[in-house]
Amino acid sequence: MKRYKWAATEEIAKLDQIEVCPRAMELTQTIAKRISSDGGGALIIDYGFNGVVSDSLQAIRKHKFVDILDNPGTADLSAYVDFASVRHSAEEVSDVSVYGPITQSQFLGSLGINFRVEALLENCTDEQAESLRTGYWRLVGDGEAPFWEGPDDQVPIGMGTRYLAMTIVNKKQGIPFPFQ
Template sequence: MAAEPKPTLPDLIATQIRANGPMSVANFMGLCLTHPAMGYYKNADPLGTAGDFITAPEISQMFGELIGFYVVNLWQQMGSPKAFTLMELGPGRGTLMADILRVACRAEGFRDGLDLRLFETNPALIAEQHARLEPYGPQWVDALDKVGDGPLLVIANEFFDALPIRQFVRGENGWHERVIGLEGDNLVFGLSPTPIPNAALPDVVQDAEIHSVFEVALAGGEVMSRLARTVSTQGGAILTIDYGYNQTQTGETLQGVARHGFANVLDNPGAIDLSAHVDFEALGNVAAKSGLNVHPLATQASFLDRLGLTDRTKALSLANPSAATDLAAASARLTDANQMGTLFKAFCAASPGLTPPGFY
């Protein structure tokens, strides 16, 4: 007798909704992205031209090399500690960290003190990270507090945008949480009938117009809080580069991406990437509560320019003239306003007394 087919992730989501009622956007995102067996980030390699999107480290080695300068500069500002942790959240294929370490390990004593931790859950990506980073003795961790006792330097490129968000919609009698339910067998958006008092939301959105959408990244805030508490105690800095906005505001930014194009958020759960713009003001408020200095938010273009992207592009072009056109195109893609230059921001929260390069 043939075995019954295993339930798919859409089946599981539908079963949960039928049993418990509509689920929050955050719960839906969590299942779609990180379900232990069927989540998007647990299975396929989403990166590159054959995947769903391309990140900055895949565009040019210069991106990681400049962050390598940022890392070693901070390490030196801290007195070149003989033991420190460098942690990357969501390291992809290991490309960014390989480029970082190629530069940073030129500094005397850096590699000797390095404790490399990688926060990753995708088996296929872990294998690629191992292939690129094995000489540096990486350790893969599943918790943010699994670090050494020395200073902690955190790198997170396009990580916070993939953490679950909750959405609230302004109605006539207050805010209502957006939920996901079923219409027949199809997933659909709806609103919780229970209003949330206007005063429960931040002051900046209390006068929002009817039908406005407000997104709250509780998971992102919790990640930042845990990291900030460790850095506050042990010293160090947190760098995150992502697309987002400077100040807390209304606006619907949840999106699905597949094969380098936009996709319906509710289509093919577990098979498409889901993300939302990062509220950097909210992250900064969390970090500041732990005693860290939150440095002025920079566009990706200004951050890379201050780190020397123009000079690095020229140097590589002189060393390899046949690659000059490609190098110029990569530099433009990273910094032009109509590409990644202004949509993506660089955020840094650091121990008092540190002056992170790229932010001044």
């Protein structure tokens, strides 16, 4: 369990299996080394978990989760990003700092998405307003949209807490907004 030397022994002992992505750890260190030597930063946004990842393989078809063996070849297969491993891989490189993860909802909220959507809603058609509300919910909501009145198979699913945001920056830069 060398790759999870940072994880609590009790946490690992509870799991039947652990997902490890060595390539993600290598790539994270390559990016962190570049940031350490050249400055700048990286922003990582994806769905994942901030801890040891276990059993996250999933299939998605038409924006819905389906069994991974249901009609093979017709769904996208995916697995969670292990944000804790990304963090610890980057922190092994000197002169970089890692901030986050925070939820996508927190990230976009601190950047002012609420105010932008409100401003756009002031001058749009009913159809555009519905599209804005639906898109907004998908980005920052959690679960099924409570306002949805359309077909059940098209209900917008909010990904605001499922998606996480993390940044890797050169230590000289300080804490970037919105991770303060």
